[in-house]
Amino acid sequence: MSPEKIPQLICPAGSLPALKAAVDNGADAVYLGYKNDTNARNFAGLNFDDKAMREGMRYAQSRGRHVLLAINTFAQPGREADWQRAVDGAADLGVDAAILADVGLLDYAARRHPDLRLHLSVQGSATSYEAVNFAQREFGVRRAVLPRVLTLAQVENVIRNTTVEIEVFGFGSLCVMNEGRCWLSSYATGESPNTVGACSPAKYVKWEKSPGQMTTRLNGILIDRFDDNEAAGYPTLCKGRFEVNRETYYALEEPTSLNVLEILPEIARIGVAAIKVEGRQRSPAYVAQVTKNMRSALDALARDGEQYRISPAWQSALSKVAEGSQATLGAYNRPWR
Structure with missing residues (x-):
């Protein structure tokens, strides 16, 4: 398969070390966010202030990699200027693209910064080519990230009916929601990734240790109980x-x-x-491991074409960083419609 047909590899950068890990291990682009609630991975200790972002951009762009800035939460009433300043900052920094979800913010960016390349965030919840084409027609969007609820056939149908570049998720945690509509978190805590940038915000999380088990609660709601010999997952509802x-x-x-190694040829x-890797909240070691192995797989696909085969070493490495040590094709291969 010719290299020009191979999808780019877009990797997460929740910190400067994670950004460098992605670049050093073969990412074509990294995506990152400000250290505030304009970004849908707004966790304490993560993300970028102006100094770190400029250093990260220098590191990536000097090596020929792209930097995509996610401003992908929804502007809150009375605070629209905070999100507009974030877009202004993206343009001033010279990022390669801004990833936006809010229609009002897309309109602002298109009018105020016509030379800023715009990507439609997965938080925009565009699941049809009509929605993607609307974003292109009204705001000049150049790429759309599809939610993780479509089958591969549905993704293909979107691609056939739009000239907008399509980005899909290829590895990382899944979400039961149609991204951009995070009702469970809103129901349990009054906050969600769409508003404050975090699912199950840490301030609502409580761990309770008792003899033989660990109990986790989210805003007082019992989420799970783990025996001492079980790994306790982060309590998302x-x-x-x-x-x-x-x-x-x-x-x-x-x-x-999610792990799409098995269907990489079909995706191409x-x-x-x-192909996007989820995980801005994960460690630099996770970013390095996933980026390295996804890069190897994509390079093998470019080199071998129809002879492409999955290396057991890739799967073994990725299984070690998979949530729950389990992998799935998710909605791409679901038996129902």
Whole structure:
């Protein structure tokens, strides 16, 4: 398969060390956010102030890599100027693209900074080519990141009916929601990734240790109980275990990671422009591991074409950083429609 048909590899940078890990291990582009609630991974200790962002941009761009700035939460009433300043900052910094979700902010960016390349965030929740084409027509959007709820056939249908570049997720945590509509977190805490930039914000999380087990709660709601020999996951509402008809199990979503190595040839064949790795809240070691192995797989696809085969070493390495040590093709290969 010719290299020009191989999707770009877009990797997460929740910190400067993570950015460098992505660049050093073969990312074509990194995506990052400000250290505030304009960014949908607004966790304490993560993200970039102006100094770190400029250093990160120098590091990436001097090595021929792109920097994408996510301003992908929704402007809150009375504070629209905070999000507008973030867009102004993106233009002043000279980022390669700004990733936006809010329609009002897209309009602002298109009018105020016509030379700023715009990408439609997954938080924009565009699941059809009509939505993607609307964003192109009204705001000049050049790329759209599709939510992780579409089958591969549905992704192909979007690509066939738009000239906008399409980016899809290829590795990392999944979300039970249609991104951009994070109702569970809003219900449990009054806050969500769309508003404050964090799902299950840490201030609502409580760990309670008792003999033989750990209990986790989110804003007082019991999310899960773990025996001493079980790994305790971060208590997000969708990934807790619930009692349903006298059975206790992960009723909404199991802790598992998307991994598309198996279907990389199909993803390339249908014309996907870029594959995104989830995980700005994860460590630099995670970023390095995932980037290195996804890069190896994409390079093998470019080199081997129809002879492409998955290396057991890639799968082994990725399984070590997968959520719950499990992998899935998610909605790409779901048996229902």
